[in-house]
Amino acid sequence: MRLHISLADDLVAELDRRVGRRRRSAFIAHTVQRALDDEQRWEDIEAALDAIPDSGHEWDDDPAEWVSAQRASDLGRVG
Numbered sequence: 203m204r205l206h207i208s209l210a211d212d213l214v215a216e217l218d219r220r221v222g223r224r225r226r227s228a229f230i231a232h233t234v235q236r237a238l239d240d241e242q243r244w245e246d247i248e249a250a251l252d253a254i255p256d257s258g259h260e261w262d263d264d265p266a267e268w269v270s271a272q273r274a275s276d277l278g279r280v281g
Contacts, residue, residue, distance in 0.1 A: 221229040261268035
């Protein structure tokens with residue numbers, strides 16, 4: 203899809219210097235996609251906040267012991 207956007211002259215000059223005139227669209231599309239992915243990641247992180255309560259876990263008393271027990275119960279890690 204074509205999209206008309208306006209950019210400052212100095213920004214276009216820097217874009218051309220870095221990627222060349224013929225790669226503008228690809229670079230802008232890639233950069234916008236990365237920015238949208240980042241935004242989605244932050245939305246996912248914010249949605250997950252407080253999903254796990256601060257207490258009441260089986261690891262609360264001794265986290266190191268809990269981790270050791272988890273590792274020992276994984277036959278792929280025992281050797």
